[in-house]
Every structure is written in structure tokens, then in C-alpha cells.
Amino acid sequence: MDYSILIGGAAGQGIETVVELLEKIIKRSGFNIFTYKDYMSMVRGGHNFMQIRFSENEIFTYNNEIDLLFAMTAETITIHKDKVKTDGIIICDENFEDNDVIKLPFDKLVKELGDNRAIGTIGVGFIVKYFGIEYDIAVNTIKTVLKDKNVELNLAAFKAGYEIGESKFKLESLEDNKILINGNQALALGAIAAGVKFYCGYPMTPSTSVMSYISKHANEMNIVVDQVEDEVAALNMALGASYAGVRAMTGSSGGGFALMVEALSLAGIMEIPIVLFNAQRPGPATGLSTRSEQADLRFVIHAGHGEFPKMVIALRNPEDAFYQTARAFNLADKYQIPVILLTDEYLADYEMTVKPFDFSRITIERYITNESEIEDERYKRYKYTDSGISPRLIPGIAKEKLVLVDSHEHNEYGNIDESIETRVNMMKKRMKKLELLKEEIKEPEYIGTENPEVLLVGFGSTYGAIKESILRLNSQDDKFGALIFGDIYPFPIEKLNSYAKKAKKIIVIEQNYLSQLKSLIDEYTDIKVDKSILKYDGRAINSDDIILEINKFLSNDTI
Amino acid sequence: MDYSILIGGAAGQGIETVVELLEKIIKRSGFNIFTYKDYMSMVRGGHNFMQIRFSENEIFTYNNEIDLLFAMTAETITIHKDKVKTDGIIICDENFEDNDVIKLPFDKLVKELGDNRAIGTIGVGFIVKYFGIEYDIAVNTIKTVLKDKNVELNLAAFKAGYEIGESKFKLESLEDNKILINGNQALALGAIAAGVKFYCGYPMTPSTSVMSYISKHANEMNIVVDQVEDEVAALNMALGASYAGVRAMTGSSGGGFALMVEALSLAGIMEIPIVLFNAQRPGPATGLSTRSEQADLRFVIHAGHGEFPKMVIALRNPEDAFYQTARAFNLADKYQIPVILLTDEYLADYEMTVKPFDFSRITIERYITNESEIEDERYKRYKYTDSGISPRLIPGIAKEKLVLVDSHEHNEYGNIDESIETRVNMMKKRMKKLELLKEEIKEPEYIGTENPEVLLVGFGSTYGAIKESILRLNSQDDKFGALIFGDIYPFPIEKLNSYAKKAKKIIVIEQNYLSQLKSLIDEYTDIKVDKSILKYDGRAINSDDIILEINKFLSNDTI
């Protein structure tokens, strides 16, 4: 089984609540869920939709075929009806002037219930009945999800919808042992688990929900959340906090990240650990503010004037977001560098069921030196060492030693020094850490047959779509494999080189125009990429899209 | 003949005046000049020096051997005496405790003259005599350069110095038909020639002198020069001016450029022509503020979130700075894109004699459409065309039509449009211009023997040092060639591929740590670079350095 429900309507009509209820009901019935979200940049009106896909099997992305379309506006039908399967249905208000749809007497029911906010929940009732989902689970879920908020009204609405519906399917409940979470929540949780104590940022879609999630738990977790005046302040402020010894974080989308570029370079020369993220949306400039793209890869890798070691990690899915974010803090602390998490609107917002995160797997490694271990009479914040990493003290925690960090080229003490000798040594010291990072980075995840004829290569949030593509393609013809990069700078090349040697065709898949991942492959390897599947319309690519493109390419170009 | 004079002392001691006088005297005696400048980031004190090299032949960089060292502080002798040729001399105040130097009775002379600001000019007199430069030229030059400023005093000082000196050489004057200029002045002149009407910027070494040069001539040339509150304002303001129809410009060094990155992306989506420059200094962050590096190459190429066409031109020498800057305005106007000029402290500040710029070679091509040619009733600022370039109207100049520019993804009118169709079409429209740019770019300049065994590759300000290296190397063994990139993004690969094919060894020369030019070669070609000669100590590489490194490499690695 593998079903998709699409709920569409205008901003402000409450499709979020419908989706939340349906998701939780289906999840608690034991199914895997993947919910894709498509918003316009409006607070009221326009057209938004969400697509809940669910299955007893693991699913990794949304798909293009809909079993049930719940249209809260007439426009929704026009836009989406082509996606409805031949045996699928469309439900909507009886006033809409469409044929081939099931019209529900929302008006009448709402009048009976006495509150027009209940339309959505009537639909939920209908849908639960249609799929033959367990009634009790649904009722209990509504009670717990809505808490006091109009439970009575919504239960009545649910029942009304349930009663007018008819069951086409009968879904046996399974054990529910997963969580349903999106990428931004997972990222935020990873940061909290890693002990972040200072988060500052400026609202910017699609990054904002990380800040609001942390803010919601700020008091309970003792975290300072500061909404700054601008993104320039954000990274500078976070660097102050990190210098003072707490784990600090900031994040934004491309435009806000652009304003942090100068301070990123500051983190580089000051050797202050910092974790920040760029939740990409399509640019340039304001671009499509509520949509998705992977076009900031090169921008982020090369961000900052001058040369300094940094690490860039592309997050692949909510689970990855959680564990990689926590790991990023350890890496930042270990190497005293900025670590940039690259995510995007798609991953930020889609929700999926995953195994509950294992907090016992998270370790916190601060690499902070005890004052008593410092032998130099005057503390050398930038002491030359074999690794390039200098022992780190925290100001004020160290009782005798003083900690001076500086944005100029400086000597070991942190004092301004323009000499050739110091410059060369300090550059070498800092860049040595980049060499160490090359040993630290994780190779991309490989999925597929061990000796692939066709190798797909992607990074970050396309993970799910590529994984599902591989599973589907290999079930037909077991000749596909895929490498999906998480750690992406420094660029890991071992697995890539070894699988590329085996493959006859190499196809890069990414959500941008210039095929930036390919440009990294061109720069760092001798591999010839045969084809780039690119999507830059602001909508996430899924496995339907990928398989279509691959088949087109392979049929033109026989292996 | 090929002589070098080094004048060193503390900031505030007036070595600038000594150098200015000597340069003009030597230039007006008909010689070619190259003056290298080495400053610390201090207003008073520290150690600065300048090196005037002059010759009857063309010279392109400074060198490491000094014929005369004029030390205004004792420290100057300690630092530089090793560079003095065995038959060279050191002159200094009689109070300095050094042997092997010529002590001049500055104190006594100054007392006679009654003003201690005259020390430098005494030295000038001594030096003119030493090299046997024509006395009258010197006296006339002092009169014209100093104008009313203490001409009497300085002439007396000059004469006193001249009298105590002795002539070692006798230089016959030649015809003087050149100008003596530095890179920033040339860049500013190029912009003025191209008709810049709006310059805004925030002071930042080594970019500031462009702004102050333009400011000095602002009233006479009718240019608005605005010192903005920060660099974020700078590019946004310049974009406003360009939208309004004037040629506008801004510039900074890496840190200030970093703050412009968001607005660069704005220029991209708004399709507003703009010329800006990054005068590089060593980073990260504040780094070495008065020194030089070429480490922002990748940063600049990838600056800005999202994808949009831009062009990056590395300036190679003052002449190039003049003509390329003027050309940049035409390119920006033609393609409605940002054009970034990449320069650095070395090129900004060194002075050299060049053929007077030919203003009649500068053309001004605005590519602005006449309202009457617009057929659409409502003007489409972003009209789809074959080239991707839409006819441009100027608001207010167009009497009937309205001009709307926008930072979101937009339709042809400039109105917000989130649809897939518009997004894809607009991305294609904009990126088409990048394809056209690939035809527009100029291949790197080739210097050397037609079938080189060893090919040197560089970009920007290392031009002079590489050129001189080739001339010197080939005079021994005519097997060297060099390609020096001016236009560097989009990256031109034709000449590179064809010369690389001929060469047995390919050596990249650049002033950064990561060998960023090599990374472009890796990305865009299949050429294997054999060696990178890198310098990142903040001091400019010269041909002595290059030849040393090349010989080392070639002797280890037989061709």
C-alpha cells in the first residue's frame, strides 16, 4: 500500500490543522508518513497545498499521484486534478462547480455545528472513513492533538464527516514506534542535544522555524534566544558567545547568510568554533521565499574573504539533520572553525516518520583546556602546534590567564603582527586544520548494487528522492547505485572515485542551474559526468521526476 | 642600466614627499620607473619603505637588489642592508651608529636651513648628484611639484644635499613622454572616462584612494561622491543610481566587499548594470590591511546567493586598469549585469611609467532603448528575448512607460510571480547572458616563445612580475611562455588549452595559499598543473622570486 492525500486551499483556511490531524491519526495507526508542503509567500489567500503520503513500507519522498484530493478552494481542483489517479477521488464543498468530484455538504454540516472553522475536520472524518482507518485511534488523536482547543466542536465535525463517508479501503493498524518530524525541528533538536546555550538570528524563511522551535524550549533548556537587529549582528554576536565559552549558533537563508560572510571570515582568523546554517531557498536576492533550491553550494564553500579552514555539511533528511548538527558542534570545537550546515526549504518543512532519535548516541566534546595545563606564563591563544590547533581557554573561567582573540594577522598571543614570518606561520597553522579535516570528513552514503552500471550522485536534501529512485530502479534492473554527499567540503573523493570507476554512466542530480556538485567533481577528480539532472523551479525533485529523466537519458544513450 | 633606490623610515617622516620628488625628477629625465610601496597599518611610527626602480628599458616590477638605501631611521638599515648591492651605498643621518654607511650632516644642514622638514629633500639632492641626473630638471621639478609649499626651503635643502654628494654615475636624459600612475588612479580615471556619475563607498584600505581620487575631481566632472554609512548601503545605493540611468560604481576591499554580497545577488535578479571592485588585501577578516594578496578569487566568483550571470575581470597593471574599467561599464550596460574588477593592494599602490592613456580609444555604449521603440503597451522590464537581454528604459526619461525592477522572481513586467513556468523561463533568460558572456570574454595575454616548453599561468597583478620573468628567462633559454588572465570569469580556456598542449611543464603563479587559479583550471579543463608557486605573506611577488622558484622546480624535475 502507498497512498497520497493532497489537501489544498488558501493561506489562512486552516489546512495546517487538517494535515496535522491526519498525519497524527495515520502515524498512530502505525504507518510511515511523508508530508510535502508547498506554500506561497502570503499570509492569507493564494494557493497552498500539502501532500500526505503514507505506506506500511518505508518512504522517502512524496510522489506525483494522488488517491484523494481534498480541495478547500475551487482553484485547488483546477491545479491538481491531473495528478489524481483514475481510481482516486476529489472531495470538496458542494458549492464548487465541478463534475467528477464528491461534494460534501460542508455548509449544512457547519450550520448544524454552528462554527465554520470545522470544515477541515469534517474532511478529516471523511478521509479516515474512506481509507478505513481505525475510528478509535482517530478520535483519541483528535483529543490529544487539539487538547482544550475546541475538542468538542471538532469531534462532532469529525463524526459528521465520518458518517457521510464510505470506506473504500480497510487499513489494519500497525505498531506505532516512530516520530514524525521535519528537518528544521530535527536540526534544532540536534543543537539542543549538543548543548547550544546561545542562539541568535533574524527571521527569514525557511530558517525561522529553527529559531522559533528553540525559543519555545528556551526557558526549559536554559538557552538565550536573541532576535537580532540584522544578520550582520547575528554571527558577530554568536562569535562573542562562543568566545565566552558556550556553544552558540545562528542561521538564516541565503540572503541573511550573505550578510554573515564577513563575520565568517572573522571566525576563521579568530579560530572561534561556530555552527551556522543556510536553509536555502531559490535566489537570486528575495527570489522565491517559500520554495526550495540547492544553489548556494559554491557560495557557501567559498564564503568569506581570505583563506581559512571551514567545513560544510549538507543535511540529507531529518535524521541526518539531528545527528549531523550535534556532530557539527563537536567538529567546530575540535578544530576551532566554522561549520556550516547546508539545508533547504524542502528539508526544512517536509515531515516524515523516523526512528526516534537516540540521544545517548550524542556525545559532547568541548576540547577546552584546563588552565593548569598551560605552561606558558602568558597564554598563547594561537600557540603553534603540530596539528595547528591551539589549546583553548575560556576567558573568566581561566583565573590567571588572559584570552585575546583578534581579527588582524596576529602572533601566538593574539597581538597584531605584520611580519612575514608570523604571517606565513599563522597561515600554515590555520590551513593545517583543513588538512586534518580531510581525514575527518565522512564519505558520501552509498545506496544500491555493489557494482553499479549507472551511478547517481547527489547531495543533501535530494537524498530521499534518490534513495527511492534507486530502490525502484533496481527492483526492475539491479544496475543502479547512488552516492549522496553529506559532508561536502572539504570534498570527499574516495568512494566517488572508486564507484565511478565501476560505473559506465555517471549522472549528477541536483536542484540548481549550474550543476554545482558537478563543478566540484570536475575540480577535485578526473571523473567525467555524463549527465546532470537539474531542477531549479523552486519545487523539490522526487523519485518520479528522477526516474523519468534517467529513463529518457538512458534510452537516448545506450550503455 | 637598471637602478633601485630604497627609502625607508617611520610613518609621518615624509618619505612620500621624498619619493614623489625623486620619481618626478627621474621620470622627467626620461627614464622608466617602477615604485613599490610597503606600508604598515599605522599613521605615525613603525617602518614603511618605498623602492624606486628606474631604467632606460621597460620595467614591470620591483627587484630585490638596491643601489642606494636612504635610511630615515636606524631600523631601516637593519632591515634592508642585506639587499644593498656590494657596490651600493647607504645614506643616513650622521647620528646613526652604523659603519659602512655614508653619514650625511642632516642636523647641521637642517639647522642652517632652519626647518627640520627639509631632511628628505637634502637626501634628494644627494641622490640626484649620486646618479648624475640633470640638475636643471631636478630644480624645475621641485618647483612644479611643490608649487607654493615651501619651495624656497626645499630648493635650499636640495642644493645643500647636492653639494655634499658625489657623482658615481652620469645619466643622460632621454625624452619624457610617459605618465607615472598607480593602479587605483588608473582605475578611477577609467571610470571617469567611462562617464561614471555616481560613486559611493566606505573607506577601506587599499580601495580608498579610488574614492578620494574621484572625489577630488567630483565637482569638475559632475560626479556625486557619497561616503556611505556602511558597505551594505554602498552597493544598494549604487544600484539605485544605475536604475535611475547613470553609470554608478562602488568598491572596497574583501571585508567591505563581503558586506555587498547580498546586493550583488540583487543586481543579478534585477538585471541592473553595475561595476564594482574588490581591492584585495590579505585576510581573513582584518588580516593585513595595508598589504597584498590574491585570495578572494573564488570568493568573488561565487559571491551572492542563488545563480546569476556576472563577470569578473582581474586587473593586470595600471594601463589595464584604465582600459578594462572603462570596458567594464560597457559590458555591464550591454548585459545588464554586475561586473567585478579584481585588483589588490600591490597594483593599487605601486606606481609605474606608462604610455599616456588614449581617451579616444574609450567608447561609451549605454544600450538604453528609446521609449518609442517599445511596442508593448505596458513596458516589460524583463521581456523575454533570444539573447536574454531585455530592452532597457530609464524611469522618468521614459515619459509614458513605467519601469519596475524587483528582487523576487518576477514576470516580464517585474511583478512577483511564483509560478513554475515563470521561474524556469526567467532563470533561462538570465543565464543565457552567461553563455553570451563566454563569447565576450578576452583570452589571457600570452607572452613568450610561441612553442613553450614551460608555461607559466597567472592572473591579475602578477602580470608585471611574470612578464619580466619571461623576458629574463627567455634571454637565457628561449623556452618559456606565460598566460596571464585578465577576464577570469567566465573562465576563458581556449588559449590555455592550446598552449598547455605544447608545454611540458605548467606552473601556476599566484598570491594565495590554496592555488585558486589552479582550482579553476582543474574545474574547467583537463590540464594537469605541475607546480604552484604561491606567496601569501602579504608582499608582492617579483621576478627575482619567480625565477628562483622556477629554477628550483626545474632543477629537481628535469624536463
Add this chain to the structure above:
Amino acid sequence: MNCEYELYKPSWCPGCGNYMIRDALKKALEDLDIEPSKVVLVSGIGQAAKMPHYIGLNGFNGLHGRALPPAIGIKMSNKDLTVIVESGDGDTYGEGGNHFIHTIRRNVDIAHFVHNNQIYGLTKGQASPTTALGQKTTLQFDGVKLNPINPLALSLTMGAGFVARGFSGDVKHLSNLMKEAILYKGYAHIDILQPCVVWNKVNTFKWYKDRVYKLNEDYDYTDFEAAYKKALEFGDRIPIGILYKVEKETYDQKFSFIEKGKPLVKAELNPINAQNLLEEFY
């Protein structure tokens, strides 16, 4: 003058104060009879900042926080244009705070209309610099901890020569203010109280309506001290109208070639004109 209006359907929420601000702007421009092609409307990013899409004028819809710098560039390049800036409170006083204070120092001849809904509308309800202390928002769950900015006291302190407050709920009054601001030679600041019906449940239409009052006829708007006091009045009673208006030399008047010459954009460009500059390099 007739600035076409129905080009594009605003994506603002029904009931949003922005609609009335648009009405006021349209009326002001029509009353003043300025050709739309002679007006440039500049904005940043936010709900307010979408204005250039919803009215028939030249438009520059730039970056969040960066409406003022391009406006300066535009006005200095073509003094014949009427340059109007509209943007939100977050845009102007938050992200754009530095441009706000330094633009006032220049006294460029532009009219600046700030849609102050005391909230971040477009990004869904976070605190803006004018949100009240303690107010709960979609980000500040336990209330805002920063003291709010007083925009008018700030522009007065920075030396603005025209400082006013308007209310979107009184279109006629507002459009009169706008006319005065547009006619004023120099930087003119109107902070406009604008209900956001979705995210700000404190400063509602009623909340404003109950508090605003028009300044007396005999109020002396040339008196700086009085103006500063009126600016601080933001509680049970909120004055609307022109708080301060005096003549000041404008930025362009300080450039003699602009003051006396034609707009820069009309300058004839000829490289040869610059050739003389080479002299000093010989």
C-alpha cells in the same frame, strides 16, 4: 494623474491596513497631479514593501532593510523624479536602522512612509523594533524583552526636518500628510499606524482608533521641543499629524552642479572630457 491601480491583486490579507495606505497614496498623488512616470516608489521586503507591485508607478522593490540607499541613489541621479519610499517597521527600523539614521543626516529630498504594524507581518508574526515590551509573539513566547523604538523621537533627534504620524484608518488625513511630505523639500518621515489583522492582536484597528487624535490647529510644528514631547506620547493617547516641519538645506542643494545643472542622468558622456586629468601624472 491617474496611477493605474488594478494591475495586480494585492496579496495582503482582507482587512489589512495596507489597503488604506495604498488608497491614501493614490489619492495624494492624484491630488498633486504628478505624472506616474515621474514618480519612483522604492521599497524593501515585507508586506508593506509589496506596494510597488500594486500601484502604477515606477518601482524599485529591493532587499529587506535596504529601501533607503537606492532611493538616495535614484534621487541624486535624477533630481526631477519624485522619490517615495514605503516599507515596514521591521524593514526600516530593524534591518535598515543604520540607513534610516544616516539618510536623515543627508536630508535627501525623499518622502518616507513607514507602515508600522508593530510586527513582522510577512514572516509571520515575530516582534519588530516597535512591538511593545512584554508582548507575546510567534517567536517571543514569553514576551518581547527589548524596549521598543520610538521612531519619531529618533528621526527628530537625527535632525529630520519633517516628522509626522499618520493612521491608516483615516485615509483623508493620511493622504494630506503624504501630500505635505511629498511637497516638502528634504527628507520627510511619516510613521503610519497600520493594523495587522493576523499577527498583532494587541495593536488592532480599534486599539489605534481609540487612541489617535489629531494635533490641534494651533499646534506649532516648528517648535522642536514640543515635537519631541509629542513624539514621546504613545500610550493612551497618540497624536497624529505633522509633529515637526522646518526648512533645511537639502543634500542635492549642496552639490552645486546638481543644484544648478540638469539632472545627472541627462549629462552627455564623452571620454575626451576627462583627458585633462592626465596632466598631473606627467
Add this chain to the structure above:
Amino acid sequence: MNCEYELYKPSWCPGCGNYMIRDALKKALEDLDIEPSKVVLVSGIGQAAKMPHYIGLNGFNGLHGRALPPAIGIKMSNKDLTVIVESGDGDTYGEGGNHFIHTIRRNVDIAHFVHNNQIYGLTKGQASPTTALGQKTTLQFDGVKLNPINPLALSLTMGAGFVARGFSGDVKHLSNLMKEAILYKGYAHIDILQPCVVWNKVNTFKWYKDRVYKLNEDYDYTDFEAAYKKALEFGDRIPIGILYKVEKETYDQKFSFIEKGKPLVKAELNPINAQNLLEEFY
């Protein structure tokens, strides 16, 4: 307390006012007997901003214009630290203007000493936001065209609870001001008149000396209106001393876990503590 002093030879020009500001700072800290290891000196970039290199304290010498944001991050992370910010007028009121106004809104407990030489010193003499109108500089050849900022009127308007002016020429008076500012709970602003002997030939030591006068003993520094008037006094006579001082709730007091708990930097970190947060996702 004894903040080592001769670690590094300042690269300031002989006669520069910065030397005396350093003397005043050293004296203030010694008088207050604060351990150097408990003090962090934060600065941006400029001549003034080199201070952390010339005095024995913890130091954060960051980016031009960006001294205040890290200072906030530091103080919020370790409330036990005494956080002092020193930077130039360009750094603070120019590039850093937005941070200046919004930091005041927070009322973080930091002391902010602005070396106001009314010029950009390090970059060789361009106008700063406090350079007088019409003054000729190395960039403004025909005089400054922007009206100068009044830093104290600005911090007062933004709601600062401690606003003072000092003069580098009176070290004792200045160091007393600094002590008060450091002891004050909340954001304390001292604008310090500092001659730049090289680039500012107008506002010389003598110019300041001839104008400054100390506020009377009976001056009431809790009176906002009086303070605002004194702030505007910047001409033939320039008052120095504390213009305004009142108690205000500080930023950290608004975070109960900071107010009541230990400094954040001392928190024990344990991932398991966050495990409960998973509940809502089931």
C-alpha cells in the same frame, strides 16, 4: 588589580588622545580592583579599537563596526564577566550604527566607551558621523555635506539609562566616569572627546579644552529633559560628566534562568536532558 600595561607598544601617534583614555581605563579598573581575568575588552577596528592589544585584559578585537554584538554574546554567556566596549566614532556611529541603537534597546549590562575624535583616524582622515558640517577632510575636499550625529541625544532617545561625556584631556574625571559606567547595572554610554593630532585639525586638544566644562554638582542627572538639553550643547560650551543616569531593568534580568542561575558557560551539558523534547513528535 594590576592590568599589565607594557606588553606591547601602542602604534598610536605621539600626542594622540588614545593614550590618555588608556590611562583612564587602567586607573578605573585598578581603583575598582577588578581582576583582569574577569574583564573582557571588546573592540572593532580603528585606532581606538586597538586598545585590547595595549592593556592586560581578556580581549576580543573583532570587525569594524561590530564591537557591540560580540559584547552582548559574551555578557549573556557569562554574567560574571565585566564587559567593556571601546571603539571609535566611525566604528560605533557609522558602520556600527544599527548595533548601537539596538544594543541600547536591550539594556545589556556593558560599559561602552566611544573614542570620539570626530574623524576616521586609521584610514587617514575621512569624515566620521561626528565630523562637523563643512569640515574639509582627506576625502571631503569641499567639506562634509552630512549633518553630524549627536551621539548622546541619540543614546538618550534610544532609552539608555547611563549617558555621559568625557574628555581624554582630563584623565581623572574620565576615569571616574568610567568607574561609574562599569558599576552601573545596564548599558552605559560614554562619548569621549579625543583629539586626533594628525587628521582632525579643527577639533584639537585646545579646541576641546577651551570648550569643555564639568556639570555642576547640583545638576540633576535623573531629569531626562535636562539631559537631552545638555546633550544638544555642543558648540562654544561642551558639558562633560554624567548627563543622565537612572535605574532600568537589564536584559539578563529578563531571563530568569540567568538572573537566578549560574553563568551559562558553567552549565553542565548532557544530551539526555533534551530527550523529553521528543514527546511532541510521537
